[in-house]
Amino acid sequence: MRRFRAVLLAVGLAAVATAHIGSPDVLFDGAAGAYPVRVVVRPPNVVPGLAEVVVRTTATDVQRIVIQPVFWRTGVAGAPRGDEMSRVAGQSGTFTGQLWLMARGSSSVYVTVHGGRGEGQVIVPVNSFATGRLDLSPGLTAMLVVLGLLLVAGLVTIVRAAVGESLVPPGATLEPAKRRRANVIAVAAVPVLAVILFGGAKWWNAVDADYRRSLFRAPAVDPSLDADGRTLRLAIHDTSQFRAIFSPVAPDHGKMMHLFLVRSPSMDAFAHLHPVQLDSLVFQTNVPDLPAGDYRLFGDIMLENGTSLTVSNVVRFGQASHSAPSDSDDAWTASVAAVPARANAVAPMGHGYRLAWTGGDGALPSNTPLDLRFIVVDSAGNPARLEPYLGMAAHAVVLRDDGSVFIHLHPMGTVATTAQQIYKARDRGDTTTGGRLRPDVFSDSSMTSMSFNGALTFPYEFPKSGRYRIWVQAKPTHEVLTGAFDVEVR
Numbered sequence: 277m278r279r280f281r282a283v284l285l286a287v288g289l290a291a292v293a294t295a296h297i298g299s300p301d302v303l304f305d306g307a308a309g310a311y312p313v314r315v316v317v318r319p320p321n322v323v324p325g326l327a328e329v330v331v332r333t334t335a336t337d338v339q340r341i342v343i344q345p346v347f348w349r350t351g352v353a354g355a356p357r358g359d360e361m362s363r364v365a366g367q368s369g370t371f372t373g374q375l376w377l378m379a380r381g382s383s384s385v386y387v388t389v390h391g392g393r394g395e396g397q398v399i400v401p402v403n404s405f406a407t408g409r410l411d412l413s414p415g416l417t418a419m420l421v422v423l424g425l426l427l428v429a430g431l432v433t434i435v436r437a438a439v440g441e442s443l444v445p446p447g448a449t450l451e452p453a454k455r456r457r458a459n460v461i462a463v464a465a466v467p468v469l470a471v472i473l474f475g476g477a478k479w480w481n482a483v484d485a486d487y488r489r490s491l492f493r494a495p496a497v498d499p500s501l502d503a504d505g506r507t508l509r510l511a512i513h514d515t516s517q518f519r520a521i522f523s524p525v526a527p528d529h530g531k532m533m534h535l536f537l538v539r540s541p542s543m544d545a546f547a548h549l550h551p552v553q554l555d556s557l558v559f560q561t562n563v564p565d566l567p568a569g570d571y572r573l574f575g576d577i578m579l580e581n582g583t584s585l586t587v588s589n590v591v592r593f594g595q596a597s598h599s600a601p602s603d604s605d606d607a608w609t610a611s612v613a614a615v616p617a618r619a620n621a622v623a624p625m626g627h628g629y630r631l632a633w634t635g636g637d638g639a640l641p642s643n644t645p646l647d648l649r650f651i652v653v654d655s656a657g658n659p660a661r662l663e664p665y666l667g668m669a670a671h672a673v674v675l676r677d678d679g680s681v682f683i684h685l686h687p688m689g690t691v692a693t694t695a696q697q698i699y700k701a702r703d704r705g706d707t708t709t710g711g712r713l714r715p716d717v718f719s720d721s722s723m724t725s726m727s728f729n730g731a732l733t734f735p736y737e738f739p740k741s742g743r744y745r746i747w748v749q750a751k752p753t754h755e756v757l758t759g760a761f762d763v764e765v766r
Contacts, residue, residue, distance in 0.1 A: 296690060297494075297574070297586050298681035298739055299674075302402050303645060303689040305735045308389040309396015311335045314735065316645050317385055317400055321408035324378045329385060330645075331361060331371045337392030338369070345375040346399075348382040348581045351702045358388065377404040380492070380518075382582035384699050401582050401695035405492030405520075409484075428469055436462035489517040497575055497587035505563060506599045510535070510575060512557040512587055521557065523581040526713070528694040529666040531603070533559050534576040534684060536673055539569045540590070543677070543745050546758060547608030549601075551575075562599035564608040569593065572675075574682050580713050582695040586682065605666060607749060607756035614745055614760040623759040628655035629752050631759030639764040642741050648672065648685075648734040650759075652750050659730030660752035667693070669727060670750040672734045677743045685734045738765045 302317040311333055318328040329343050344358030361371035377383050383404040388397045440458030444450050493515045500509045514520050525532055531550040539545035545566050551559035575587045615623040621633040634649040652660045662669050672685040683690060701713055747760045
């Protein structure tokens with residue numbers, strides 16, 4: 277029975293898996309030159325398709341904002357001209373626009389702000405994959421069926437008139453024999469039209485089947501444990517008809533993979549690990565001291581073309597193995613005391629530090645850009661000075677209780693700084709003769725200025741209602757500490 281539940285969980289995860297599972301929208305919070313901006317990109321679920329872009333800024337001297345779609349293979353030199361965004365009436369500092377994403381793979385939106393302090397630009401990477409089909413509404417389907425029947429009836433009428441009334445001189449009457457002949461030919465035209473319609477339907481179904489084969493499916497990961505359960509091996513492979521992993525894996529924050537383990541269904545044990553890369557798509561990590569049970573695993577990888585992917589599966593651990601960490605930045609907790617997110621709620625982190633929720637009371641809205649706000653405080657209740665953890669002030673993980681939504685967040689949003697580096701490097705021509713990025717492109721994993729004063733803000737947009745758990749990892753001491761909150765989303 278336990279194995280059956282694990283199989284069902286794996287099937288469920290595979291059915292919903294995408295890059296950043298269940299969270300297609302992209303949020304960036306930072307600066308375009310001298311101008312603070314919040315960028316929200318809602319990619320289409322069909323490609324080619326229109327992406328919606330919203331930019332908000334608190335700067336009062338912004339004159340106009342231009343957005344430009346850039347495909348990874350062509351770079352900015354081969355991209356179309358940018359489009360000027362429109363101001364949203366009644367909302368100061370808010371601009372909106374749409375862009376065509378024409379090819380599947382890694383794309384980005386270049387946001388260029390023009391204002392009184394000159395020009396500033398920021399790159400917002402976006403995964404551009406076909407993930408769904410546009411269905412007809414019942415009303416539109418009924419209308420098209422009626423129009424189709426009228427069209428067929430009209431064609432039959434035209435055929436009958438062509439072999440009947442059209443051959444009679446003006447003012448003459450159609451003879452009974454010719455009338456019968458016209459009726460017979462009209463009746464015979466019905467199966468001919470039916471064959472044509474059947475052929476058209478068959479062609480359309482073939483096109484639809486070809487499109488279905490082109491839909492993005494997240495790569496799969498096959499986990500396996502060694503005989504003593506101390507080492508976890510992860511083998512990644514494509515599941516789509518086309519290759520999603522057609523570019524080498526690149527380090528993100530200096531790591532080849534970010535692996536998250538969450539015990540299921542209790543979600544009371546949590547780990548953030550960094551497996552070593554044994555082969556192009558094979559990774560390995562030591563199993564930390566986690567309690568036995570079934571674990572959901574989520575692995576984030578970045579490709580050299582700027583595509584970010586999340587692979588997922590389930591794995592069962594036995595008793596704690598007491599293995600040494602594979603990476604000095606590995607962090608885990610065997611028991612997370614999650615606290616309901618409400619005003620003045622505080623979650624323990626360990627060593628006297630606590631994580632305070634500053635998001636207020638009540639359920640959070642879905643499909644709305646939000647700021648998830650926290651403060652790390654010490655035992656005296658004062659904001660704690662944080663040390664950088666993998667180049668960031670903190671990391672957060674958001675997981676819906678059924679596993680259908682997972683995302684790894686940073687204070688700058690859902691984008692990966694490595695993907696921004698990749699686009700900048702390609703625009704500079706900083707590639708090898710074979711098109712590979714030079715190794716020194718990834719030498720700097722800390723690229724964004726942020727506050728380390730204990731106050732943390734993570735921009736995010738919950739994709740659907742439900743119950744979520746949020747883990748926040750920060751480094752107020754020389755050790756990474758974790759606090760967790762449960763939130764309700766309406």
